[in-house]
Amino acid sequence: MYFNIQRFSTHDGDGIRSILFLKGCSLACPWCQNPESRSEKRSLLFDERSCMDECQLCAESCDGIERIDNKIVVNRKAISEEQLIALQDVCPTQALTVCGEESEKEFLFDVLMKDKPFYDQSGGGVTFSGGEPLMQSKLVSEIATQLKQNGVSTAIESCMHVPWKNIEQAAPHIDCWLADLKHTDEEKFLTWAKGSLKRIKENFRKLAPIAKRIVIRVPVVPGFNDTIEELQQIIDFAASLESCKELHLLPYHTLGINKYRLLDMPYLCSDKPLNKPELLELAKQYASENTQLNVTVRG
Structure with a gap:
């Protein structure tokens, strides 16, 4: 099940892209900007x-x-x-x-292919997002295979909190992984996101030798991971993955708050965006001095 196709995006991978948003996520991050995507159902x-x-x-x-x-x-x-x-x-x-809407993969493929001239001209392509798109790994793999056969580059946004078999199924057909690493402490991650950090780390380690490119994304959230010590640990883990050369720091924002009201869900995070430019600069400096990672601030 999907819930949106966003065309002419320039923020979710290289060049001009179409984003296919799929329903369902196995985490419950309280800062999620797409809470309507959490349920696998409508x-x-x-x-x-x-x-x-x-x-x-x-x-x-x-x-x-x-x-x-x-x-x-x-x-x-x-x-x-x-x-x-x-x-x-x-x-x-x-x-x-x-x-949320059910659709045949042929229809989704046809819509995504409409902008192929823009992909070709800009070095763009299609990005799978969500929710967690790899909860529908068969659909992702089938569409990504068709896209690759037609010369379209593929990327995926993933929290990596899925069974390894789901990742393994999609991996041969994905050019770029835009993958979240939110923390390195198992207990804190479980408390906030209601998931297993051990599973995520194991998936990263298995993916790193076979992925073409991994870009790690770090949402920097007040009270959760907004200290230099926590960001340093995340950077160190990212630097240990051979196919990861880039890390994006994503300062927390509140653009999704209104959706929680529309869904009749409580919003449990800060009502103010992150305002710690000095912290982000310290993290960039640490990465520059201690790793080969290219760390940038996005968003």
Whole structure:
């Protein structure tokens, strides 16, 4: 299941790219800017600010939605997957939207190939993203194989928190791995992201000898990993991977906060962006003096 195809992107790999966003993630990072991607199933977003007074279309289409005291009340637990499908085109103002759509790989491939002239001209291509795209490793591998056969470069954004077999299946068809390494401390990672750092590190070590290129991305999050000691440890691990020559520091921002309100989810991170330019400079200096990594600040 996918939830978006973003064309003419210049921030998720080299050149001009199309980004295929796939549903589902095995982590629960509280700063995630795409919370609608976490579930493998469809997600319902509701923005009451755009809701029309007295409109009953969504309530008439779904047992889990009512209008009470002239306000739409959504009971998400009472809405089935079939009802979500029926709701996709109901709301005339898009106050209520459904995130997630099933599609055949042939359709996705055809859409991604529409911009091949731009890929060729700019040195770009297609990037798989999410969520965690490797939760759908078969789909990724099949589309990536077709793209490579048609001369299109491929990249993938991954948290690496999937079974190794998923990574191994996709690896021969991926030119660049834009892979997250959020921390090096197992306990802290488990507390914040609800996942196994051991699995991620093992996957990195297995991938490094066979990957064409790994770019490690580090979201620098207040209270989680925003100390020089923590960033140094991340840099040291990245430098130990033979196919990793680049590391991107991604300062925490709050651009995704509104999506949590639309999904009726709590937002558990800081409501202010990271403001530590001196920390990021120290990390870059450490990498320059102690490793061969090219460390840059992005975002």
